[in-house]
Amino acid sequence: xxxxxxxxxxxxxxxxxxxxxxxxxxxxxxxxxxxxxxxxxxxxxxxxxxxxxxxxxxxxxxxxxxxxxxxxxxxxxxxxxxxxxxxxxxxxxxxxxxxxxxxxxxxxxxxxxxxxxxxxxxxxxxxxxxxxxxxxxxxxxxxxxxxxxxxxxxxxxxxxxxxxxxxxxxxxxxxxxxxxxxxxxxxxxxxxxxxxxxxxxxxxxxxxxxxxxxxxxxxxxxxxxxxxxxxxxxxxxxxxxxxxxxxxxxxxxxxxxxxxxxxxxxxxxxxxxxxxxxxxxxxxxxxxxxxxxxxxxxxxxxxxxxxxxxxxxxxxxxxxxxxxxxxxxxxxxxxxxxxxxxxxxxxxxxxxxxxxxxxxxxxxxxxxxxxxxxxxxxxxxxxxxxxxxxxxxxxxxxxxxxxxxxxxxxxxxx
Ligand SMILES: Cc1cc2nc3c(=O)[nH]c(=O)nc-3n(C[C@H](O)[C@H](O)[C@H](O)COP(=O)(O)OP(=O)(O)OC[C@H]3O[C@@H](n4cnc5c(N)ncnc54)[C@H](O)[C@@H]3O)c2cc1C
Numbered sequence: 001x002x003x004x005x006x007x008x009x010x011x012x013x014x015x016x017x018x019x020x021x022x023x024x025x026x027x028x029x030x031x032x033x034x035x036x037x038x039x040x041x042x043x044x045x046x047x048x049x050x051x052x053x054x055x056x057x058x059x060x061x062x063x064x065x066x067x068x069x070x071x072x073x074x075x076x077x078x079x080x081x082x083x084x085x086x087x088x089x090x091x092x093x094x095x096x097x098x099x100x101x102x103x104x105x106x107x108x109x110x111x112x113x114x115x116x117x118x119x120x121x122x123x124x125x126x127x128x129x130x131x132x133x134x135x136x137x138x139x140x141x142x143x144x145x146x147x148x149x150x151x152x153x154x155x156x157x158x159x160x161x162x163x164x165x166x167x168x169x170x171x172x173x174x175x176x177x178x179x180x181x182x183x184x185x186x187x188x189x190x191x192x193x194x195x196x197x198x199x200x201x202x203x204x205x206x207x208x209x210x211x212x213x214x215x216x217x218x219x220x221x222x223x224x225x226x227x228x229x230x231x232x233x234x235x236x237x238x239x240x241x242x243x244x245x246x247x248x249x250x251x252x253x254x255x256x257x258x259x260x261x262x263x264x265x266x267x268x269x270x271x272x273x274x275x276x277x278x279x280x281x282x283x284x285x286x287x288x289x290x291x292x293x294x295x296x297x298x299x300x301x302x303x304x305x306x307x308x309x310x311x312x313x314x315x316x317x318x319x320x321x322x323x324x325x326x327x328x329x330x331x332x333x334x335x336x337x338x339x340x341x342x343x344x345x346x347x348x349x350x351x352x353x354x355x356x357x358x359x360x361x362x363x364x365x366x367x368x369x370x371x372x373x374x375x376x377x378x379x380x381x382x383x384x385x386x387x388x389x390x391x392x393x394x395x396x397x398x399x400x401x402x403x404x405x406x407x408x409x410x411x412x413x414x
Contacts, residue, residue: 019208021385023047025371026202026212028190028226029219030392031061032170032360033352035177037216038184039104040364041371049385050181051204053189055395057174059220061357062395063244063325065269065281066168067116067255068094068358070139076262083339090358091139091164098166103361108176110169112271117150117256120158121265121308139164152254155311167255167269170357174394186389193230193349200230200348206389214371217351221328232346237353238331241324243290245282245302246399249318253278258309260285266309271397279399282306287325295322299406319405323398329353345370 025041027034030052041048055062071088096102098111118141141161153160178185189205193215200215217223224234253270267284282302290298299320306313330342330353341363342353350370354360 020211021049021208022211023049023385024212025214025216026051026200026210027216027218028202029217029222030056030174030178030185031059031218031220032057032064032173032357033354033363034216034218035174035181036104036360036364037218037352037367038181039177040368042181042184043104044368046371047385049184049186049210051186051188051190051202051210052392053187053222055393056178056185057170058395059222060325060327061170061174061220063323063398064170064357065267065283066112066170066357067267067269068166068168069356070163070165072116072118072163072165072257072264076259076264081339086340086362087356087359090361091166093361094166094168094358097361098168103364104177106168106173106176108172108179110172112167112169112269113253113255114164114166115162115255116165116167117144117153117254118161118163118259119153119156119256119309120259150254151252152250152310152313156309157311169271171394171397178391178394182391183384183386185391186386187392188389190226190229193226195230195347195349198348208389210385212348214348214350216367216371217349220353221326223328223351223353227349227351230346230349232344232349232351236331236344236351238329240327240329240337241291242283242287242327243293243295243298244287244323244325244398245290245298246321246323246402247280247282247302247306247318248273248277248399248405249314250278250280254280254310257284266305271399273399281398290322291324296406298322319407321399321402321405323401329355341366343367343370 024046025048027038027050030050034050038048038050068091069087070091071084097104097106100107141163144160144162149160190202191205192203194201199211199213202210217226219226224237228234254268257264258266264284266282266286269281271279273279286302286305303315306315329338332338338355341355341359343366344351352363352367354363
């Protein structure tokens, strides 16, 4: 964790009688949910601050592949329900933000790709899955002719489609919002959280006491412990682990899903590391299987899968690493994976789980509605409540945290 403000600074603030801060709304957690909400609340004139204990996006947002899903998963299953209807509008909603015409100006965000590819291995079931994918999407996938395949898909014998699912760079999104709101961000750790006097009192490690009319917990995996601290039910949250794979040594970018058995088997996205190397992040069903295996076995499985899914991929020349990630979601009473964002309202405390980065704008809409009814007070403030606080940095993506990469596992039996 980055260091908190020096104790001497806090003592000085106390001596000035500034150890208590008042805001309309205090957000805890600076991932995609907290940062988009901060932007929208600030635009609406609320006095709002955000406390982050580590680095912005540390956890899911920085580990995400950044795909703005348009409902492929539901389309593959031929499902048309509330979740599929909600998610199919998300690519256009994000596109407006990237153009600077949406609810939040994200025109400075780096877009890794405008589209994702969808391809299958040769099995009949994956082909059926692909055909089913045309059903429930806002914009239909288009067939790509073989001469237009991107270099990474050369040699694929099954069908290749392209679909409107943009891929954003999560770090640049966080940076864009951090630059706009640095005087509303505090690097600090919450040590107590209590509802009292028609509001919430939050005490932090740096010695500050915050008074807020409403508090929004947007802390991802941290929501459970924060709810316990506030005396709320921590079982409202479920944690779903994944083991993601990363490879270096590829020469061309790829963004898309290889479908097998009617679901995304390998989801591959690409990013450039700070040393200029291209890195592929690989998730999908592989990441769900990988969490039940050792990192080395996951790499073996990934190598074997890439040989099948991408015949021209130089698998033996790649370098490999894995990282474990934890999806934090609202727990479903039946133990199923939720499809839509989760929101709990407990008095003056709201707890938010977007379920997907792509769905965060929908969650923010719901939060804004809750926060405006009944409207929270808007006292006039003159100075920034975090002027004497350290600002949290933006988290580094997982490939920047790897010390040593493994060499290619040898080819096993086909
Ligand atoms: C490997 C992986 C890949 C994914 N890929 C995609 C994708 O391609 N597309 C998609 O739509 N979704 C994807 N998701 C899901 C998406 O990343 C999450 O739904 C979303 O990022 C959650 O955002 P959040 O802001 O709620 O939480 P987080 O991103 O987890 O942020 C929580 C923040 O709160 C901070 N925090 C925690 N506890 C405290 C505390 N006590 N005090 C202060 N701060 C605290 C953390 O440090 C962190 O900065 C992926 C998830 C994973 C794990």
